[in-house]
Amino acid sequence: MTIGKNILLLGLWLSCGVLHAQYYFAGELGAENANKEVYLSLIEDFRKSSRPYADQFVSRTRSDSLGRFEFRGNMLNISNRIYSIHLDGCASESLENGHSATQCDQIQSINFIASNQDTLYFPSSFAGQIFCTIEAANPNAADLLSVEEERLFMAQDFAEVQSPASLKLRSEHWYDKWKAMGLASGEPLTELYIYTFLSERSSLTREHYLDKLQTDTYFQGLLERLQLKYPEASFTELYARELQADQAMLMGDADLLPWPTLLLAGLLLLSLLLNAGLYRGLRKAKTNSTPITDKLTSQERRIAEAILSDATNKEIAQQLFISHSTVKTHINNLYSKVGVSNREELKKQLKL
Missing domain, CATH: 2.60.40.10 (Immunoglobulins)
Structure with missing residues (x-):
C-alpha cells in the first residue's frame, strides 16, 4: 500500500x-x-x-x-x-x-x-x-513506541557497563534523558510509562531512581500532573501509593508504612510460641540453616526477585540489560543452587 x-x-x-x-x-x-x-x-x-x-x-x-x-x-x-x-x-x-x-x-x-x-x-x-x-x-x-525505541539504545549502553562508576555515569545520563523526554511529551501517561521501568525493583536503574527520589522533585511533580489530568484513574492512585511507600522506605517513617498491625500480631505470635516452648526449636533450626539468598550472587538475587514477581525471561533481560541466553544460564544456576527443577518450585523455596 x-x-x-x-x-x-x-x-x-x-x-x-x-x-x-x-x-x-x-x-x-x-x-x-x-x-x-x-x-x-x-x-x-x-x-x-x-x-x-x-x-x-x-x-x-x-x-x-x-x-x-x-x-x-x-x-x-x-x-x-x-x-x-x-x-x-x-x-x-x-x-x-x-x-x-x-x-x-x-x-x-x-x-x-x-x-x-x-x-x-x-x-x-x-x-x-x-x-x-x-x-x-x-x-x-506514538509516544510509547518512541520510548521503546530509546530503551533499546539504553540496553546497548548498559550492556557495556563494567564498573560501579560506569553504571553511575550511564544511569545519570539516561535519567536526564528520560526526564526530558517525558516532560517534552506533555502527557503524564508517557512519564508514567517511563517511571515503570526506571523504578522496577529488579532493574539496574532502581537504585538510581531511589537516589533521585530523595534529591529531585520530578517524581512528586509527576504525581501532581497525574492528579490534575487523571484525578479518578486507578493508575494515579497506584502511583501515589508506590511513591509514598518508596519515600517511607527511604525516610524510615513508620507512620507511613502499613505494617504496625502486622508487627503487633507478630509479637503476639512470638509470645505464644515462647509460652508453648517452641521458640528454642525454631531458633535452633534457624541457626543451623543458611538462607537461600546467601548462596546467590547479586545478579542471581535480582533474577530471583524478578521471578517472584512473575517476570518472563524476556522481561528479566530487559530489566537487567542482558541477553536472553544469559538469563537462561542464571536461572539454571538458580535451579542448581536451590535444588529445584522449575519456576514454581523455585518460587516456593524463595518464599520460605
Whole structure:
C-alpha cells in the first residue's frame, strides 16, 4: 500500500471517528498473519504493561485473508489511556487460560496512547514488519513506541557497563534523558510509562531512581500532573501509593508504612510460641540453616526477585540489560543452587 493511499484512508477514518465520536483502530499484519487472533487491551495497572494479561482484554477480533484487522466502538474512556494491541501466535484457548502471562513466546504487540475519539492506523513496514509505526492525529499516540525505541539504545549502553562508576555515569545520563523526554511529551501517561521501568525493583536503574527520589522533585511533580489530568484513574492512585511507600522506605517513617498491625500480631505470635516452648526449636533450626539468598550472587538475587514477581525471561533481560541466553544460564544456576527443577518450585523455596 502506498504512502498516499495510507494518508487518504487515514483521513477518511479520522473524519469517520469525528462524526461518530468513536474509536477506530485498524492495521495490517501481512498475509502470513491472515486469520489470526488479535486482541485490544486496556492497561490500567502500569506494572502489567510489558506483556498481555487476560484480565486487561477489551476486545478481540480476527485478521482477514490479507492480514488486516480493525477494532471499533464507543466504549473507551473519553480521555487518554494506555492500550495495547497484540497478535497472538498461540492457541486462543490457552491464551484465555492465562498463557500470555508467562508461557507464550509467539506474541507481537504494541503499546500506545489513545482515547475513545481516536482513529489509529498501524501499517506494516516495507520489510513486512508489524507494529513499528502508528499514524494518528493524537499527538501522543506514538509516544510509547518512541520510548521503546530509546530503551533499546539504553540496553546497548548498559550492556557495556563494567564498573560501579560506569553504571553511575550511564544511569545519570539516561535519567536526564528520560526526564526530558517525558516532560517534552506533555502527557503524564508517557512519564508514567517511563517511571515503570526506571523504578522496577529488579532493574539496574532502581537504585538510581531511589537516589533521585530523595534529591529531585520530578517524581512528586509527576504525581501532581497525574492528579490534575487523571484525578479518578486507578493508575494515579497506584502511583501515589508506590511513591509514598518508596519515600517511607527511604525516610524510615513508620507512620507511613502499613505494617504496625502486622508487627503487633507478630509479637503476639512470638509470645505464644515462647509460652508453648517452641521458640528454642525454631531458633535452633534457624541457626543451623543458611538462607537461600546467601548462596546467590547479586545478579542471581535480582533474577530471583524478578521471578517472584512473575517476570518472563524476556522481561528479566530487559530489566537487567542482558541477553536472553544469559538469563537462561542464571536461572539454571538458580535451579542448581536451590535444588529445584522449575519456576514454581523455585518460587516456593524463595518464599520460605
